[in-house]
Amino acid sequence: MQISLLDTAMTDHRTLHKELSLDMEEISFAQGTFPLQQDEPLILDAVNVGNRVLDVSIRGSVSVVVPCDRCLKPVRVRIPFESCQRLDLKKNAAQRIQDLDECSYLDGTDLDIDAMVRQEILMNWPLKILCRQDCAGLCSRCGKNLGEGPCDCAKEPKDPRMAAISDIFKQFKEV
Ligand SMILES: [Zn+2]
Numbered sequence: 001m002q003i004s005l006l007d008t009a010m011t012d013h014r015t016l017h018k019e020l021s022l023d024m025e026e027i028s029f030a031q032g033t034f035p036l037q038q039d040e041p042l043i044l045d046a047v048n049v050g051n052r053v054l055d056v057s058i059r060g061s062v063s064v065v066v067p068c069d070r071c072l073k074p075v076r077v078r079i080p081f082e083s084c085q086r087l088d089l090k091k092n093a094a095q096r097i098q099d100l101d102e103c104s105y106l107d108g109t110d111l112d113i114d115a116m117v118r119q120e121i122l123m124n125w126p127l128k129i130l131c132r133q134d135c136a137g138l139c140s141r142c143g144k145n146l147g148e149g150p151c152d153c154a155k156e157p158k159d160p161r162m163a164a165i166s167d168i169f170k171q172f173k174e175v
């Protein structure tokens, strides 16, 4: 989605306020592709602070569905975000690159909302995802979700080497 900032840029102190709906249904990056849902309207505000310089802010929240770190069960995680940037619309693309400006979201006077929101989601991506704080995870032997009850691995006899050692201890006791 592209929003034109041209009118706002033309007049000093002019403001722009918009409520937007995202047309993203998933987000893909190095860790995979995850379904995404918008929780509330995205609010875009732009203020021309003078001389074609705009303060642009975007805020909202999305929910993503990601697997639990321990048991892989899908978990819905809310990601709120808010971003404010000062954009100088006098600069052209080449100048922006030279200045190491972060606003690769600008194409002329059009703002790329999806790219901006995507960046915000990735910056606010949760570091640890658990279906619940005490998630027991999966059994390392059979892969059963231990949150749904114990597996049969626990009932199996102990490691034979350990059994031999405990037998030795028993013998000492008996002496
Ligand atoms: Zn879990």
Ligand SMILES: [Zn+2]
Residues within 6 Å of the ligand: 139, 140, 141, 142, 143, 144, 151, 152, 153, 154
């Ligand atoms: Zn098991």
